[in-house]
Amino acid sequence: MKIRLSALALMASSLALLSANTSTSTPPTTAEIVAARVTRLTKLLTLTTAQATQATSIFTTEETALAALETSEATAQANLIKAVESNSGVAAAVAAVSTIEMQELLAKSTADAAFYAILTTAQQAIDKELLASGLDGPGGGPGPGQGGHH
Numbered sequence: 008m009k010i011r012l013s014a015l016a017l018m019a020s021s022l023a024l025l026s027a028n029t030s031t032s033t034p035p036t037t038a039e040i041v042a043a044r045v046t047r048l049t050k051l052l053t054l055t056t057a058q059a060t061q062a063t064s065i066f067t068t069e070e071t072a073l074a075a076l077e078t079s080e081a082t083a084q085a086n087l088i089k090a091v092e093s094n095s096g097v098a099a100a101v102a103a104v105s106t107i108e109m110q111e112l113l114a115k116s117t118a119d120a121a122f123y124a125i126l127t128t129a130q131q132a133i134d135k136e137l138l139a140s141g142l143d144g145p146g147g148g149p150g151p152g153q154g155g156h157h
């Protein structure tokens with residue numbers, strides 16, 4: 008019984024700590040997202056200072072484009088749910104979501120192509136290995152990604 012109460016107390020304090028941490032945290036800024044990505048890619052690919060500067064510009068452009076699409080995507084997703092629930096306008100709602108997803112994929116792929124172009128042949132070989140192994144997925148963690156250098 009004592010062990011069960013101790014476990015419950017530990018879980019309750021963990022939950023309180025988690026909620027305290029999440030309620031005060033703010034999402035990272037575009038600059039922070041880009042800086043983390045460039046830092047990770049610099050370590051993985053041994054980017055030069057000039058390459059890191061170029062990568063920062065490339066990924067800032069990408070993140071800015073993606074942020075601009077975020078609100079549109081949320082609206083399109085909400086409209087799709089409404090269309091499904093009303094059984095009316097589903098095709099148009101799906102087309103709207105698809106268009107936004109295509110724009111996101113275009114922004115990501117354009118950034119990946121521009122980044123790949125600034126790499127040396129040796130860095131490109133390492134990059135291909137990382138992408139094939141799944142170690143360069145979204146957020147830089149393990150797993151396959153949509154596109155490359157996220």
